[in-house]
Amino acid sequence: MIKTMLKNKIDRYKRQVIVKEVGVRGQQKLKESKALIIGAGGLGSNTANILTRTGLGGVIIVDYDKVDITNLHRTSIFTENDIGKPKSTILAENLHLINNQVEIHSEQVRVTKTSINKLIVKYNPDIIIDGSDNMATRYIINTASVEYNKPWVYGGVHGTTGMILGVIPGRTACLGCFSSVLHSRSKTVTPVIGYLPVITAAVQSSEAIRILLGYKPSGLIIYDTWSQNLDKIKIKQNPACIYCSKKRKQRV
Amino acid sequence: MRVMVRLTGRYKNLIGLESTIVDTINGDTVWHVIDALVEKYQVLGKDKNRMIILRNGVHVNREEKIKNNDELTILPPVVSGG
Numbered sequence: 487m488i489k490t491m492l493k494n495k496i497d498r499y500k501r502q503v504i505v506k507e508v509g510v511r512g513q514q515k516l517k518e519s520k521a522l523i524i525g526a527g528g529l530g531s532n533t534a535n536i537l538t539r540t541g542l543g544g545v546i547i548v549d550y551d552k553v554d555i556t557n558l559h560r561t562s563i564f565t566e567n568d569i570g571k572p573k574s575t576i577l578a579e580n581l582h583l584i585n586n587q588v589e590i591h592s593e594q595v596r597v598t599k600t601s602i603n604k605l606i607v608k609y610n611p612d613i614i615i616d617g618s619d620n621m622a623t624r625y626i627i628n629t630a631s632v633e634y635n636k637p638w639v640y641g642g643v644h645g646t647t648g649m650i651l652g653v654i655p656g657r658t659a660c661l662g663c664f665s666s667v668l669h670s671r672s673k674t675v676t677p678v679i680g681y682l683p684v685i686t687a688a689v690q691s692s693e694a695i696r697i698l699l700g701y702k703p704s705g706l707i708i709y710d711t712w713s714q715n716l717d718k719i720k721i722k723q724n725p726a727c728i729y730c731s732k733k734r735k736q737r738v
Numbered sequence: 739m740r741v742m743v744r745l746t747g748r749y750k751n752l753i754g755l756e757s758t759i760v761d762t763i764n765g766d767t768v769w770h771v772i773d774a775l776v777e778k779y780q781v782l783g784k785d786k787n788r789m790i791i792l793r794n795g796v797h798v799n800r801e802e803k804i805k806n807n808d809e810l811t812i813l814p815p816v817v818s819g820g
Contacts, residue, residue: 619818619819620820642817643817643820644817644818647817664790665790678819706813719811721795722795725796
């Protein structure tokens with residue numbers, strides 16, 4: 487029994503360990519890493535699914551909301567039976583079934599400047615993943631990332647286009663380095679084709695894994711999944727950035 | 739002065755080009771380049787005030803003057819859905 491369990495533990499990542507960018511050392515590094523996932527909708531549920539299967543040491547899901555019928559076309563894991571139940575709890579329960587070697591936590595809280603600080607102090611994550619659906623939350627993540635020196639990966643979707651940016655505070659451009667305009671919450675519903683968050687979350691996960699394994703983020707990725715047009719844009723740190731420039735100067 | 743403008747995301751699709759050249763004169767600002775670009779490609783007009791502009795990879799305010807050998811990159815606004 488113990489022998490079988492041990493074999494399963496090793497076999498689980500057999501195909502991933504032979505990827506030269508990962509290797510045994512990389513897999514171990516992932517096992518020692520924790521991701522704080524803000525939001526459990528289209529982006530958050532899919533990144534949580536990927537990162538749990540990838541074999542991180544811990545995944546913390548934060549979402550205040552409950553599963554809604556309108557979530558099902560673009561999320562992962564949730565079923566019609568989950569409608570009305572808390573997203574974070576349902577996701578955590580299912581992720582545990584997917585990979586019981588990963589420590590899964592769920593937090594049904596609204597993300598604010600205060601609550602994100604508490605979450606970071608409580609879990610000390612190695613990376614923060616953006617699974618939110620509004621810019622206000624993203625700037626809260628950006629601020630906390632700089633404050634606590636935690637890398638994060640922005641992801642956003644609209645129509646058929648996904649955008650992704652991996653940020654290492656103080657070393658690479660943050661979201662505020664090029665976009666600090668807080669658009670007021672639009673009353674119109676954001677159009678999203680069902681497969682888009684899956685692709686965007688996969689690219690976010692790949693950026694997260696790169697960062698956790700010590701590689702540099704790739705820059706701003708804009709992927710139009712309809713025309714299959716992908717842009718990778720190198721954005722430099724903005725010396726006038728209201729989010730990260732002060733911190734950078736302090737470090738220097 | 740000739741300024742290279744690199745287009746990204748949906749702007750590239752709308753115009754069908756990866757980059758274009760805009761002629762400027764000494765003292766012109768980023769605004770002048772954007773105005774000239776929108777005049778040339780009117781399909782970009784709707785996003786004129788929302789597009790993000792980088793100069794040589796760094797975010798730039800539109801009031802700043804263009805310098806010789808500057809390269810601008812035009813990005814669509816960051817998307818917020820999740």
